Amino acid sequence: MEENKINKKNNILLKVSNITKSYTEKKFLKKTVKNVLKDVSFSLEKGKCLGIIGESGSGKSTLGRILTGIENSDSGFVEFEGKNIHKKENKEIKNDISIVFQNYVSSVNPKFSIAEIISEPLIIETTMKKNEINEELKNLIKDVGLSEEFLERFPNELSGGQLQRVCIARAIATKPKFIMLDEAVSSLDVSTQVEILDLLQKLKKEYNLSYIFVTHDLLTITYICDSVIFFRNGKIEEEISDIKNLKNIKKDYSRKLIDAVIEF
Numbered sequence: 495m496e497e498n499k500i501n502k503k504n505n506i507l508l509k510v511s512n513i514t515k516s517y518t519e520k521k522f523l524k525k526t527v528k529n530v531l532k533d534v535s536f537s538l539e540k541g542k543c544l545g546i547i548g549e550s551g552s553g554k555s556t557l558g559r560i561l562t563g564i565e566n567s568d569s570g571f572v573e574f575e576g577k578n579i580h581k582k583e584n585k586e587i588k589n590d591i592s593i594v595f596q597n598y599v600s601s602v603n604p605k606f607s608i609a610e611i612i613s614e615p616l617i618i619e620t621t622m623k624k625n626e627i628n629e630e631l632k633n634l635i636k637d638v639g640l641s642e643e644f645l646e647r648f649p650n651e652l653s654g655g656q657l658q659r660v661c662i663a664r665a666i667a668t669k670p671k672f673i674m675l676d677e678a679v680s681s682l683d684v685s686t687q688v689e690i691l692d693l694l695q696k697l698k699k700e701y702n703l704s705y706i707f708v709t710h711d712l713l714t715i716t717y718i719c720d721s722v723i724f725f726r727n728g729k730i731e732e733e734i735s736d737i738k739n740l741k742n743i744k745k746d747y748s749r750k751l752i753d754a755v756i757e758f
């Protein structure tokens with residue numbers, strides 16, 4: 495039992511402890527403080543996919559920005575392999591973390607070719623030479639299920655699903671250990687969603703990745719995640735550590751989210 499606990503501890507990739515975050519809003523010269531995240535704690539095991547589901551405005555994207563180091567929390571901390579990601583001396587952790595957003599169109603520069611879009615992180619974050627980058631681009635585009643000729647194209651010449659594949663290729667380019675997927679399939683039609691989720695499953699194995707999938711869609715979670723957190727008003731309402739036990743949820747709010755899917 496004790497050995498189990500130690501193994502589990504060694505296997506933690508991301509540990510989130512007591513995160514709080516508030517924003518101050520000005521309305522008609524009056525300042526109001528909105529508490530968006532309230533004492534949020536959880537962890538992600540290596541090689542796993544954790545789903546975070548909640549209603550619109552519950553704070554999922556804010557949490558995603560804090561977990562990836564884009565934004566600071568007011569209190570609490572996020573550790574990646576035991577190191578605080580918000581400390582300057584640990585800034586190299588950023589290379590181990592990537593993000594894929596819902597809006598693939600605004601995520602890319604329309605004036606850049608697909609080759610330029612995918613190579614951007616390789617140019618910024620690695621010391622690879624031009625010919626090495628060109629070779630790597632061919633591998634990456636193939637790994638996301640597109641042919642080499644796509645490298646010459648521009649974003650407006652791709653479908654939504656193809657462009658999201660390009661964003662995924664860019665996200666895996668520097669071989670991160672962790673990808674935050676923020677509503678990454680929500681803008682796609684259902685059959686393309688399944689294709690992208692299958693691709694993410696394949697890449698998870700090939701690249702040894704761990705995911706957090708932030709979404710309002712339970713079907714996406716049941717398709718790809720190992721565990722799920724139900725998020726409400728900036729707080730964890732309930733956590734199911736094995737997605738197979740989803741039927742054992744206790745809280746009314748989680749039940750409501752599940753029933754909404756079943757009715758659909």
Ligand SMILES: Nc1ncnc2c1ncn2[C@@H]1O[C@H](COP(=O)(O)OP(=O)(O)OP(=O)(O)O)[C@@H](O)[C@H]1O
Pocket residue numbers: 517518519528530548549550551552553554555556557710
């Ligand atoms: N930079 C900001 N300044 C002020 N308020 C913000 C900011 N970012 C988020 N908020 C507020 O924080 C709350 C949570 O927003 P967030 O985008 O994290 O929720 P969400 O669960 O991801 O919602 P959705 O699913 O609609 O994207 C909202 O009320 C939002 O208006």
